[in-house]
Amino acid sequence: MEWNGMELNCILYKHFSYFYYKRKTMHMFIIPFFISWLYIVASYYDYTQNKEQYSAKIQQKHIENLFWNVFVFKPLSLGVILYIRPPVDTYHSLSAEILYVLIQIGFGEVWFYTIHYIIHTKYLYRFHKTHHENNEVIGIFALYAHPFDAIVTNIGSIILLHYIIHFSVFHVYFIGTIAIVNTVISSHTGTKVGFHQLHHKRFTCNYGMNYFMDKLFGTKDNSQSIQDE
Ligand SMILES: [Zn+2]
Ligand SMILES: [Zn+2]
Secondary structure, eight states: OOOOHHHHHHHHHHHHHHHHHHHHHHHHHHHHHHHHHHHHHHHHHHHHHOHHHHTTTOOHHHHHHHHIIIIIIHHHHHHHHHHHSOOBSSOOOHHHHHHHHHHHHHHHHHHHHHHHHHHTSTTTGGGTTTTTSOSSOOGGGGGOSOHHIIIIIHHHHHHHHHHHHOOBHHHHHHHHHHHHHIIIIIISOTTOOOHHHHHHHHSSSOOSOSSSHHHHTTOOOOOOOGGGO
């Protein structure tokens, strides 16, 4: 019996499309779980580096808030968008992946700066004040926030862009990893006098992710003298 290419394609498609569908829906569970797990690992790493910052600063209310954000609200919002739009193939071409990462960084900066700036205004600050409760930031407090803040401000740009562009599995893992590692280990490490730590100290500067928006709108503060205050 001889097969021509078309018939063979049809048989293979029929046979594997079920598994292909399964593989795509599988990411809807695995990616949110991976992000939660990574948050805990990054926080533990931060703890090993800055133990003294952690002692006696974590209270019951922090644990409860972090539990809901890290294990429920954030994975749920990611799961929903990945259900609505399962990520496409494992990866796009190299040039497309590089372009999407650049778009993600550019749009992420505009989004985070804008929403973060708006949420600091009088009428919306109630959604952001939880995150600013502790002026002495520590890594694990990166997601200590009102659920609206934790979802919309932090990952709104990833959700929106994924809906529009339809990213690959690789992109979602890559951007998710960068975002978690950056926010826990770099932005919210208490012993560092960094860009976002200054925002927690002074409130009216450094709203973005230190790419271009703060510079553009004159809200960038790079001073290193917060120890003197
Ligand atoms: Zn803020
Ligand atoms: Zn913060």
